[in-house]
Amino acid sequence: MSVNQVSVFLENKPGTLNNMTEVLAKNGVNIRALSLADTNDFGIVRMLVNDVFEATNVLKEENFVAKFTPVLVYKISDETGSLNKILKFFSEANVNIEYMYAFAGKKDAYMIFRVSDTKKSEALLNAKGLKSLTQEEIADV
């Protein structure tokens, strides 16, 4: 199952990221993972949060542009070669990765993948025995 990532548009200037985290903190939204793509004049924050609907609602109320993006999350055990192994599946299934980032759980590490065709990629990887995590599963790790 793909999960919903919250993507937010930010201007590239001091304080904008903090303004956003302020809104989330004030409304009790917990950020589980975060990555930032930046250009000279703007940036995009991508994050997994405990409550995607609450997060997007409060951000919109505070005049941020925020959107859901489906992403795939896979568990990676903490040992040499595990990332290599998983990427090999992607490459064999001919799935193009647009971007990826990681977060650490209590025990294992997790990789978040944004791919061009989420549904198709998920099916292809599933066929190879690689199961992506659901929203509920992520909440528990």
Added chain:
Amino acid sequence: MERYFQEEIERAPLEKIREIQNEKLLAQVRHVWDNVEYYRKKMQEKNLTPDDIKSIDDLHKLPFLSKADLKAAYPYGLLGCDLKDCVRIQSTSGTTGKRVVAFYTQEDIDLWDECCARAIVAAGGTNEDVCQVSYGYGLFTGGPGLNGGSHKVGCLTIPTSSGNTERQIMFIMDLQATILCCTPSYAAYLGESMKEMGYKPEDIPLKAGIFGAEAWSEEMRRDLEKTLGIKAYDIYGLTEISGPGVAFECSEQKGMHINEDHFIAEIIDPVTEEVLPEGTQGELVFTSLDKKAFPLLRYRTRDICTLTREKCSCGRTHVKMSKPRGRSDDMLKIRGVNVFPSQIETVLLNKGYAANYQIIVDRVNNTDTFDVNVEMTPDMFTDNVGEIQARKKVLEDGLRSMLGIKAKVNLVAPKTITRSEGKAVRVIDKRKI
């Protein structure tokens, strides 16, 4: 069926209009000569007396007034009657230099209200309508003008003035407002906000919008009509001549009828000051025929447009002016090229952005820099940097082909572009020339 506020005069044959103008012009020139020393001197410099003006064919002999004259004569130099007869002033939002202060007698205000009433009725308004006036009230003519017009028509008037968007929307929905009067940029903002709140065009009780005080494009009209589920009408005016209602759009939505029984319009070449024939593009010049407190003759508006007297399907006979391409005050010369903010608006809307933008011009190493800040919208946002940059490039290319010069687009966060009195601040020119 087309409705009129003052059908007899609004549909008067041209000869009748001319007759009225001739009679009023002679009296007005005499009134100005007797009461306004500043203009009398200007006439004397041209060796003119009121006897030289025998009909509107002699209008071209009269000297022009410009913004510079208003500045020189500030505050009381162009006053046309005793202060005891004046009941109000209005003043322009003045972006540069001295503010313009215009005076009104009670009759001047009644006449102005009637002009606005004509505009409201032309937009389909009747005494059964609920008319929300979201123009700023106060010194700005927008609020007081449409408020007066709405009263004359007999609409239930909601004087919300500008700002406090949530309250505006509450009144529109709770009181089932059917007519909205405000600046087009504020209408767009209200539309966006209502859309975000989940209102669909069919949920919104409004049927007509009367939008003015800013240049706006046909694209913006279509956009507003779609989001708010209305017909959008343009209205034109300027504080110097009275305020909104000098000209207004009818059901044809193609050009604005000038209230010729109160104002004579001319088009001149802004450089040679020669009067141009109807149908030619040039600067709009107004002579106010009835105003007693602030009776401006041949006032140069600096608005660039054309006049046409083709038969209009609405049945009105008064001459029509095209949407001004922009007030020449708004026109920017960037790297030697004339740029009107309305052109930028057209490109933005065509490329899928909202009409929220700000132009920033500066001069670095003797070269003009030209930046356009554009607010990001939910529709144009994706989580893909490359895609956002590609869309930005499409916008920059569009601007380049429209304007002939390159602009740098900066994407900014929503609702960060300043709005004052509901009138968007479109241009920031930092050049020190």
